[in-house]
Amino acid sequence: MRPPTTPRERSAPEPAPDGTPARATPDDTAPERAPGPRAPSSSESSSPAHEPVTDLSDLPPVWPGRRGLTAARPAVPLLAALALWGYAVRHTDVSRLDDFGLVTALHPAFWAGLVVLTAGFWYTVRDPRRPGGWPAAYVLGLLVMERATQAVLYPTPLYAWAWKHDGVVDHLLTAGGLQTADQIGDMAVYDQWPGFFAAQAALVRLLGVESTAMYMAWWPLVSSLMLLLPLLLIYRTFTEDRRLIWTAVWLFYVANWVGQDYFSPQSVAFALHLGVLAVVLRRYGRSGGARGRRGQAVWTAVLSALVVAMVISHQLTPAMLAVSLLALCLVRRSRDWVPPVTTAVIFLAWCGTAALPFLSAAMPDMIRSVGDVGGNVATGYGATPTGTGAVATSWAARLLSGTVLLLAVAGVWRQRVLRHRATPLLVIAAAPLPMFVASSYGSEMIFRVLMFMLPGAAFFAAAALLPRVRTLAAEAEADARGPRARATAPAAGRRAVAVAGPLLVLVAATLAFVPSYSGKDRINYFPPEEVALVQRLFDQAPEGSTVVAANRNYPLAYASYGTVDHYWFLDDDRRHVDEILRSPAATLARDMTGVERPARAYFLLTQGQFANSEMNGQLTGDQLDRIRDSVAASPRFRLVAENGAGVVYELRREGGAER
Template identity: 75%
Template sequence: MSDLSDLPPGRPWWHAASHPAPALLVALALWGWAVTHTDVSGLDDFGLVTAVHPAFWAGLALLTVGFWVTLRGPSRHPAWAPAYVVGLLVMERATQAVLYPTPLYAWAWKHDAVIDHLLTAGRLENADAIGDMAVYDQWPGFFAAQAALVRLLGVDSAAQFMAWWPLVSSLMLLLPLLLLYRTFTEDRRLIWTGVWLFCVANWVGQDYFSPQSVAFALHLGVLAVVLRRYGRPGQSAAQQRRAVWTVLLTLLVVALVISHQLTPGMLIVSLAALFLTRRYRDKVPLVTTVVIFLAWCLTAALPFLSAALPDMIRSIGDIGGNVSTGYGATPTGTGAVTTSWVARLLSASVLLLAVAGVLRQPVLRHRAMPLLLLAAAPLPMLGASSYGSEMIFRVLMFMLPGAAFFAAAALLPQVRTLTAMEKTSRTEPRRYVWLPLLALLAGTLAFVPSYSGKDRISYFPPDEVDLVRQVIDRAPDDSLVVAADRNYPLAFADYWRVDHYWFLDDDRDHVDTIVRAPAATLARDMSAVESPGRAYLLFSRGQFADSEMNGLLTKGQLDRIRQSVDASPLFERVAGNDAGVAYVLKETGR
């Protein structure tokens, strides 16, 4: 028997697991220091990029380096990779919730208004009662669930928790994303690098308090079930288990269909792409999704679809028009242009890396072909509709799970699939260590301007919220609130009793008329309001920021409109603070 006394003592598992801890903890400490030493009261056209304390950037860089070094260490405990990813999501998605005293995004405030309507009315209503806003009552899944959550938590409105929704919705994506990736590989480096790239490339802003955020998670959940449970025809026992999975799949699809208009269409396209492969020829997922989608479209959603169908038909095939942002959405100014280009370069880089990954990893290209199809499947949607000039962003988002997986493969020298168990070389060339790290670091840092570079538009200080609330609380039923555009908090507040109108939504000729003769033109536009309703005109910081940075009107033009109204005898000032001013049209102005 050999003498083992001279061998070094064994180390417990926690010893090997503890090495990644310092980088993670120091990175989070730097983040905590940064958010407590950042002033967001004077945001410029670069948004959070120039406002955040430099410690934030140091923490983000350290987190990325720590993640990459930890992931390459063969003895690291598997819990460290998800810990770093959660740390990334906290730094990416929780920073704004901590820094800003009010929730971001006018659309989030709009969704809060829809929930408030459900809580107030206690039922769904059609266009005869609430006009164009009835579309939300025809896809009520998300709003009904949030209304129930408001009641359950005992809060006044969803505005009290919706600032944290980007973090919550991003965490929701982790499980289905991991299930998707683990279907094709057990290489933890590939899985977690793909997850990391997905997180830093998902800058398009659909994680905010919205039906799309939940619908995207449901979309990935359905795909994960299909890829993992419908791949091969099985025996009777397998068929019985598949029946259970079909019940779960049906529940996911129903929740998805009643919550969002676009995502079910994307899911059908994705399932059809999978059906083209020999491995996923089971008709149940595709048929189930199509039947449920059509059933909802031909019943609850029929009023909206009937009205929108002519425009939808006209947009089919118009790819140029569908991807064009059009008037009012052209970045203007150094900050807006720079951050827009950083976002584009970030997306382009991930897509190019995905192409490189497909070419460099032939084994992965063969085994993970379904993910490649899922990455390409959303592209035909560019020819289907403009979706309010947002289709290109939605297509990018739906491409991202598959694209991030293959982009991660491009950063690794060799990967393993479930059936191809090649071992990774322990003597990797230096370029496979530093070049991928630099690429990962560049993408991680680029996320910040891509995601938060327009916070001057998205952030509404408390004074602006108070100003709008004063106007809404003052307005009698059947009143009208007019503003330059809808980029302000509570822009849809009380929409079931107060009308809202944004003159920059009009055609350019009418906007030019307002610029030439502001007070007289606006007074004429607002004069149709009947007593006891009143007509209010609101100017606020968010409207000015959006108009300037998106090329609607210049600051000089907006100031001229406000000064003309302020000097006009047709209007009376009723509220104002550092964030804006509100007027009411006098009775003599009607």
């Protein structure tokens, strides 16, 4: 145990030039104090809600010892974890994924690497003598292991929706401009929110690559990195303790499994959403006279640019942002109405002009869904996990999210100082909940609400894993009263529990991320053979052709959507699906007639469609096999292409006419 130190005199920090309170640096050499409840001082209750606090200064260092400890010691577990990760990805085979996705395919060294990385992070972030760059290095290591593993392991990009967005960018480059519903049908919705796709089209031209498929496999890592700076800015608004900040960042990333990070407008819009919140929380509602007003005008311009970029790229995120900003004003945690008004005006202006065609057609369904909470959170036919693997990974995701939310509740309950100081984060976490009443968002509203709640929830969940918070005023008051006012250090047993208990929670949460995030890779991964088969189909399909498939879960599903039509029979009413099951070839041939020369009608069935149908409760593998065998045996169909990943048939023409 270290010898006691003499309390140092502390003076009030001088205000910064812009009038904001100066931030004090946590005193890493402060005497050890036992955590425990206390009554807030008068200076606490009268201080602004955003005044930073010096948190957790009562935490003893985890690695006490001689001063000669090398500063590079935290690098050992980090490098060991990355070495284990490198070994694991070199010895993982993804050619035969089962219903557990990447979970059962990963080499055991990957799981050992995650444990080593998490333990190294926890012991490093808790040691006040370690430079602040080490927690950042561990978080970057976590992102590499979480978000780059799939890009390294799989030879083709994941996720059918990412391939769809690649098709949208390609169409924008080919068409040379935006198009209406009269020209491209339902796909015109992407031309009414073109911001992300136009930016990607420009990037493709700038990089000189063939398409976004050349880099979109790495987009989860890129988009996750984009969230780091706004997260740090938001958390530093309410605390300067790096242990709390970086633990919150860690929990945010391991609990963010919902998949908004793939190549999509949502990935960028969410980063813009956090950026706007960071600007509002840090730069609005502060005094400073004429200089402050000029500065606020600059930040209003920055905020407007972020909101415009968001509004022209995504439908839901601006609504979530407007709700959060409005909630901050209504509970009087933001003193300026400029941000919510600016957001609302820009959002409504876009909805009333460029996006009006889509909203006019969708408005009746949107109005019917208002108030239907049960329907808005239901998954429904074709989106229900089926099978041991799908159900197990689904429950892993639920338990992970539930654990973080319960930890957040515990953090709010036990950290009274943060409950007062960080009330805006509580508001931000609760603000998305009313969206359950507004819409189902294609049966994904429950996932989106969870995602928008996570920044605030992760902060308080981290607070639950750390000792009780103290403010600067409380520490100064304790020092002024002398040694008797300070409790002795906690016993060794209690200290061990305080270290090991939260570490076990962090390790469990970090490990649970893998099945939550990668448990459906059997659905999301398309092997090169499947990509080549579909590419061959679209290369030879004449303009005006129709492609019929079970569902849209295959690569390039939206390639050439301006010239080729698509029909997915599992999207039909269940009665028609049953009719196809009773007489597959005859029913499909009837559905595929009407395609005029020189266009043709094709039937496509691939590995990805089998996986999606089986694991989401559509049709079983045996049922799809029966459909494929019926088409293969029918004289009305001709085999066009086949490999280990699927088949392509063409509907024959009889007597020069379709029947």
